[in-house]
Amino acid sequence: MQFNTKHKEILLYGISMAVLLLLLQWLEARFIVFNYRLDIFIGAIAIIFTVLGVWLALKLIKPKVETRIVEKEIYIHQTTPTEINQQEIEQLGISKRELEVLDLMARGMSNEEIAAALFVSLNTVKTHSSGIFVKLDVKRRTQAVEKAKRLRIIQ
Amino acid sequence: MQFNTKHKEILLYGISMAVLLLLLQWLEARFIVFNYRLDIFIGAIAIIFTVLGVWLALKLIKPKVETRIVEKEIYIHQTTPTEINQQEIEQLGISKRELEVLDLMARGMSNEEIAAALFVSLNTVKTHSSGIFVKLDVKRRTQAVEKAKRLRIIQ
DNA sequence: ACCAAAATCACCCGAAAGTATGAAGGATAA
DNA sequence: TTATCCTTCATACTTTCGGGTGATTTTGGT
Numbered sequence: 001m002q003f004n005t006k007h008k009e010i011l012l013y014g015i016s017m018a019v020l021l022l023l024l025q026w027l028e029a030r031f032i033v034f035n036y037r038l039d040i041f042i043g044a045i046a047i048i049f050t051v052l053g054v055w056l057a058l059k060l061i062k063p064k065v066e067t068r069i070v071e072k073e074i075y076i077h078q079t080t081p082t083e084i085n086q087q088e089i090e091q092l093g094i095s096k097r098e099l100e101v102l103d104l105m106a107r108g109m110s111n112e113e114i115a116a117a118l119f120v121s122l123n124t125v126k127t128h129s130s131g132i133f134v135k136l137d138v139k140r141r142t143q144a145v146e147k148a149k150r151l152r153i154i155q
Numbered sequence: 156m157q158f159n160t161k162h163k164e165i166l167l168y169g170i171s172m173a174v175l176l177l178l179l180q181w182l183e184a185r186f187i188v189f190n191y192r193l194d195i196f197i198g199a200i201a202i203i204f205t206v207l208g209v210w211l212a213l214k215l216i217k218p219k220v221e222t223r224i225v226e227k228e229i230y231i232h233q234t235t236p237t238e239i240n241q242q243e244i245e246q247l248g249i250s251k252r253e254l255e256v257l258d259l260m261a262r263g264m265s266n267e268e269i270a271a272a273l274f275v276s277l278n279t280v281k282t283h284s285s286g287i288f289v290k291l292d293v294k295r296r297t298q299a300v301e302k303a304k305r306l307r308i309i310q
Numbered sequence: 311a312c313c314a315a316a317a318t319c320a321c322c323c324g325a326a327a328g329t330a331t332g333a334a335g336g337a338t339a340a
Numbered sequence: 341t342t343a344t345c346c347t348t349c350a351t352a353c354t355t356t357c358g359g360g361t362g363a364t365t366t367t368g369g370t
Contacts, residue, residue: 110355124318
C-alpha cells in the first residue's frame, strides 16, 4: 500500500520533470530569449525544481511512528475464568495428583468422595491432602481451598 | 533556537544557490558547451536543485509524527466487585448470626476459632453451622463455602 | 539400568466436624 | 398473651479430618 503510493509519487515526479524539460526544449526552439538571459532562466529552473524537491520530500517522508501505549483496564467478573498460576504451583512443588485432590476439595467433596472419584484409597487421598496442607502452609482444607483460590492455583 | 536553526539553513541554501549560479555563469563565460547541449545542462540543474529541495525539506520540516495508540489490556480481578445477594439470603432464611459464622467459615477458620471470634461457645457455632448446612442443603463446610460464594451470599 | 520423585496404601490415634435432641432466654408480631 | 423465630448452650454420639510413621510400586529423567 505505502510502497505503491511512493512509487506513484516518484513516477509522477519523473513525468512532470520530463514534461517540463520537453516544454523548455520546445520554448528554446521557438524563442531565443533564453540565450539573452540564461542566468535568469537557470534561476527559474532552480527555483521550480527546488519547490518540486520540497514537495517530493514532503510526500515521500515516512512519518515517524510514535507508539503510544494506552493502558486499558479491564475488570473481570468471577464468571470469567482467570488463568491458573502455573508458576506458583511449581514454586510450591505441588504435584499433579495433589492438584487434582485440591481441585475436588474446592468443590466441597469429602476425602472419601475424592478417593472414589480418583479410584484410589481413602488413605491415599489423606496422604495427598496432608502434602497439600504442608505445601500451602495451612492447617485445614477450608484454608487450603481459600489460599489456593487466592493464589490462582485452582479455578 | 529552532527558529535560528531554520534561518541558518535558509541562509546556507541561499548562499549555496548563489554560489552555484555564479559558478554556472562563470562556466558559461569560460566554455560554450552549454549552448550545444542546453537540455542536458538544464536537466543537471533540475536534478541538483531537486536534491537541494529534498535536502532543504528534510532539514526544515518538522518530522511527521504518526501517533499510533496501542491499547494494552490490563486485567484486573476485582476484590469486591459484585454485591452480595441479600435477596438470596432472605429467601434461604439465613439469619445474621449464621451469616457471620458462614463468613468466618469461608475464611478457613475452625469452629473453635469462630467461637472465640464471636465470643460464643463451640456448641453454639456447631448449632449455627448445622443450620447453615440445612439451609444451604449441603453436607460439609467446604460445600457450604463453595455454594455460598456461588450464590453471592458471602464475599 | 539406576536414582529420585511421585503415587500408592496401611495403621493408629487424636482432633475437628457434624448430627440429634433438648432446653432456656430474648425479641417480635399476631 | 401466645406463638414464632433467633440465639444461646449442653450432652452424647458418629463421622470425617489430619498427623505421624512406614512401606511398596510406578514413573520420569540421566
